[in-house]
Amino acid sequence: MTLLTACSKSSDLSPIATPGSVDFTLDLTTSANAALKNSGGYIINSNVVVARTSQGTYVAGSHICTHEARTKVVFLNNEFYCTEHGARFTTAGVGLNSYASAGLSVYKTELSGNSLRIYS
Numbered sequence: 001m002t003l004l005t006a007c008s009k010s011s012d013l014s015p016i017a018t019p020g021s022v023d024f025t026l027d028l029t030t031s032a033n034a035a036l037k038n039s040g041g042y043i044i045n046s047n048v049v050v051a052r053t054s055q056g057t058y059v060a061g062s063h064i065c066t067h068e069a070r071t072k073v074v075f076l077n078n079e080f081y082c083t084e085h086g087a088r089f090t091t092a093g094v095g096l097n098s099y100a101s102a103g104l105s106v107y108k109t110e111l112s113g114n115s116l117r118i119y120s
Contacts, residue, residue: 022048022060022107023119036116042075048107050118051075058109059091060118066102073104080104 024046026033035041036058042051047063063073065082072084079096080089087099093106110117 021120022046024048024117026050026116026118028114028116033116040075040078044074045118047071048118049073049075049080050109050116053091054078058111058116060107060109061089061091061093062105065100066104067099 026036026043026045028036033043035043036050036052039052039054039056042049044050044063048060049063050058050060052058059075061073061080063071065071065073065084065087067082067085067087070082070084072082073080073087073089074083075081079091080093081087082099085099086097088096089100089104090096091106093104095101095103107118107120110119
């Protein structure tokens with residue numbers, strides 16, 4: 001497990017544990033994962049954002065932003081986006097603005113029938 005700390009003017013922020021080793025499988029036929037049937041749809045599972053891109057592929061990244069270690073990362077406009085301060089990351093985890101300069105942890109995905117495996 002990795003701990004994130006970040007720059008902040010608030011002294012009461014505590015480090016948030018980021019997913020270290022990730023390995024879980026989602027059943028794409030269950031209602032809990034229905035958002036993944038649509039391009040741009042995403043779910044959050046175990047502090048991991050799992051999304052379906054506009055190209056129909058699946059991507060997965062940390063739900064915890066590297067800017068201030070907030071669990072605010074979602075999938076928006078085909079990129080990972082932190083709703084706290086606007087950090088933007090590519091689907092490969094590369095930062096797209098100054099808030100995202102540290103990058104984002106991303107995970108591998110593997111589709112087999114109706115099962116989607118997310119792993120590191």
